[in-house]
Amino acid sequence: MRQSASRVEITSRAKGIGVLGASVLLALGTAITWVQLGSSDPQTSVEVTESPTIRDVDGGSDYFKSFPNSLPVDPSYFPIGVWKESLTDPSDAPKDRAVLINTYVELTGNSDIGFATNVGSFALTDEPLAGATGRVLSDEVDMWARGGSAEWTGLWPGQGEICRPANLGCGFTVQRELLKALPQQTLVYSNYGKGVTFWEGAENAATFLNDFQDVVSADNYWFTDPYICGPGEGGAVLAGGKELESGKCRLAANYGWTVSKLRSLINPALSRPVWAFVEVGHPFTENEAPTITGPEIRAAVWSSLIHGARGIIYFNHSFGGDCQTQHILRDACGEEIRPWVTAVNRQITGLAPVLNAPFLDGALAHGSGVDAAVKMHGGDLYVFAGSAQADPQAAEFTLGCLPGSAATATVLDEERTVAISNGTFRDTFEDGNTVHLYRIDGAAAACTP
Template sequence: MFSLMKPKNAPDNWAQLPGNYVDDEVDGRFGWDEGVAHMNQTIKELNAKEAGRFTYANWTPSLISYDAPMDITKRYWETVDVSSTSNYYYAGACRDWRLRTPQGYNPTTTATCQTSSAYAKAMQVMQEVNAARGVYTPIWMVPTVLSPEGEHDLSDQMTPDRVKAQVWAMLIHESRGIVWFTQSPGGGDDNPCMSGDTLADVRIHNTACSRDQVQAMGEVNAEVKALAPVLNTQSYVWNFGDGLDTMLKSYNGDAYIFAMTQDALTGQRTFTLPTGVTPKTVDVVGENRTIAVKDGKFTDDFPVESTHHVYKVRL
């Protein structure tokens, strides 16, 4: 096991520390200039003892929204090797979440703000930060096990299907790492499942209100680990068809298609395979079924907005 946080008594050259988790949501605790200065000073102190390890920081959603100009976001991004943002779209209130784009503002509408497609849009904007910098650095995301604010008129509780769907939406849009938020600290009387450590609550205290979500977290972690050799390869650009969010990989003689729907829509989707890829069937990974291919195309169902499928195609 490896960690981005060093135990108190570990030596400076602790082998289980490949990188440093520098700080969390600095952009929400300082002014713009003060936050950048804080990051640079903290990293300078870390590098003095632990040169060679990568640096990672998590930011608030403000850095990819209309709250922060692109030049501010770039300055924060440039302080570390790896960036993530904590966007809890499924669980949070359907506020005016407007994601910044080079063309202006891209509202996350009330029809899609509490759906997997909101995470996809956030990842796209994070990719645009790299594009504006002209430097590609790994982008991570922070999924949540429970709603940080409980369940009331503004916030929804997480469900097992949502726990999984947020992760697949992130990965399909090139998140290179996931860091779980495992607390539910807010909401007061509206939060019957308040928790400082959801995993401990389930494992040690057998807390019923979060048991299914933690089980789903374990399941999606196992799925991602099993597919890690595929996920860690280069992605290829291909348009499989309208209404699809996809990621295409090639590994060990097979193509892998990771797929969800765009904009929280549901129903059947038809996939057009790349030229020269001519299988008779495709395997649906983890679902114990195959789909026939006809004239280079196949069709599958996406009954709810959280549905995701992974297809394996022999090359």
């Protein structure tokens, strides 16, 4: 760990369409679906403005092919990462593989990358290590150096003044100087935070997202951050500058909001992957802050995927709460959530070819109480749906492209089916953490433009 990834920094986890209201752009492309997060009216129809159109995943399915010795382009690989984990013993990587982690994002400085590669895992590192598949440029520089091109003193958080003059931002300078040190064609990844999602204007946020790296993410911990519901953070973008009420703040759909916010600022649109951060413990020192639960983790992950995330990274550290650890997914602190993380990772792994396959935009109409995405793979249609409100609801979905005859959707991993009549099916969502994954066999041909 270099100084930029100090304890102070980690505990702080706190073309451009600017998304500053409760409506967020779910699908970028010729077909646009707007979803009102937290709506209490599941009967409100989501507007579908175009006939169905096929949209490739951001960056394209072979995005990593242009980077030598980088991540696989095999459709069976979908990045499931863990942040700042250590590999100091041969047993560490197998423990992570047991919960289906396949990628390490910024290993600790005392780690042996060989323990990862020996089990077929991949690693993006902040140092030039043999066997690394990419480099980590920085973490949350938008928060500790802010947007701007002032001089960087070379210091990191906790070491003194970072920018000169101190009242100006130098985050762009930091990124440029770090980037200059990397070999050409290296896959570069950066993570950002509340600067990009809440505090910076659209121009500065877009500069951070577009000018320095090939893969990007932002860590908004909606379930556990003690400050994120405030009027200057989540409330600024989802409540008009007022405090965001708990039922609309502590909501899995907001993880999808974060992904869509980043995607809306990528220029050219859809040109590079956005990954999603999800916490798996208690990442803040304040003991009164919430600790995330298993159902919340699953829902946050699927909200991110529905909104177009092309990778998932778990924040694996608890700095407060009842069980403090740096290795939640390995040790006793993770006993309650580990089965949930394993289960959702198993779903992602099994559905990796589908997640890497194109979206079908504009095909599905549904109420505003849910978020949903349609995928096409192997002749089948997949509808991934998650609740966008805390209250229970009965949701209706209509695929207008399906023929009038009756059909059936298999609900994956639930051992049940739902009937489809004239392209419409219905299901119940018990709370804000409910997720249903549907497969409609042989339906892709009827909906292909």
